[in-house]
Amino acid sequence: SAVPPVVPALPRGAVVGLWFGFNGDTLTLGGSPAALKAGRCVNGLGGSPFGQVAFCGAQTFFDAANKAVQAGKLRIPPLGRAKDGRPCPSVRDFSLVDQDQSDNVTTTYLATRDGRTAQATAANARTLRKPATLANGSDNRLLDAFVDPALGCTPFTAPDATDGGRPTTSLALNELQAAAGQRAPVALVPPGDPMTLVDGKPSPAKTNLYRAGVDQPPLDRRTASTRAYCRSLRTAGLDRLTTDRRLLRAAPSPDDGVALLKFLTDRLRGSLQQLGCTHPAASRHPAAAAEPDPADQAAASDTVRTLETLG
Structure with missing residues (x-):
């Protein structure tokens, strides 16, 4: 049995x-409305949940962390320099993000053959008999466990109080480091993010709730658009994947037997299509599509064809 x-x-x-991550479709926090309110828990906007993510006390945590940084009590390590000579990527780098960025945690669990789960600690790994590992390979863990090692980078870690002080990563650490070190263009949750739509349409209120939970500023309606997000995906995102193709082709990915380059190019191609960057009809939510002009559509379609040759 697992260690308590x-x-x-x-x-x-x-x-x-x-922060809660979910490998299914829709995560709903249980408990009374009063308890969720007291815990400052956010599951979405009203009856419109985000989907695979929820959080409690996130904005309060980030407010405290950012004040500690300003007071010199918390040091955020620099992103560092990658093997390609560029700054190491963060969870706000367009070569890493997808259509719904910052929606995963880095936590892993151990699953027993009889269907029980336990924390993935060193003690449980020694105690349980041949457990399976449960994790999510998107966004945050994709960076920490796959992209960073491939590029010679090191994620921001802190001692895990539940595992003997072993250094561990987290969504919160990822976002703090990204906020401090990511250079332009910076990927921030766009209005067309499927997690922030209400009835298939963009909702600034829901997008801002989501952004607050991952230490991002509110939408600036003058500059924030899904169209601009698409442009950065197909320019900055494609540029870095092209530059790093040899390093990424030789590295493993969250999918067994699939090279990291193919994993990332497939991910970028899917994001361009789901956000409607290539054509609104390609999106699952046409009313929230990027509405690109003809030149943008053509460029995004060219990017998709280029990605097919890269991977």
Whole structure:
């Protein structure tokens, strides 16, 4: 059987944020409305859930963390320099993001043959008999466990209080480092993100709720658009994948037997299509599509063809 979970010892006044990731379609937090409100839990906007992600106390956590940075009490490590000579990517790099960025946690679990799950700690790995590992290979863990090692980069880590102080990554650490170090163009949740739509249409209110949960500024309606996001995907995103193709082709991906380059190019191609960058009809949500002009559509379609040759 699994080792009993370790309850972290927190100092008085500690600020705690919780982020939930889900490999299914729609994650809904349980509990009474009063309890969820007290925990500052956000599942979406009203009756429109985000989908695969939710969080509690996230904005309070990031507010405290950013104040600690300003006061010199918290140091965010630089992204560093990759093997290609460029700054290491973050979760806000257009070569990494997809149509619904920042929607995954880096946590892994161990699953037993009888259907039970346990924390993926060193103690449980020793105790459980041939457990399967459960994880999500998109966004945050994709960066920390696959892209960073392939490019010679190191993610931001902190001691895991539940696993003997072993260094561990997290969504929160990813976002703090991205906010501090990502150079332009910076990928921020766009209005057409499927997670932030309401009845298939863009919702600034829901997008801002999501952004607040991952330490991103509110939408600037003068500059934030899905069309601009598409342009950066097909320019900055494609450029880096092309530059790093040899490094990525030799690296593993979250899909067994699939090279990291193919995984990333397939992901970028799918994002261009789902956001409606190539054509509104290609999106699952035509009312929220990027509405590109003909030149943008042609360029995005050219990018898709280029990606097919890269992978």
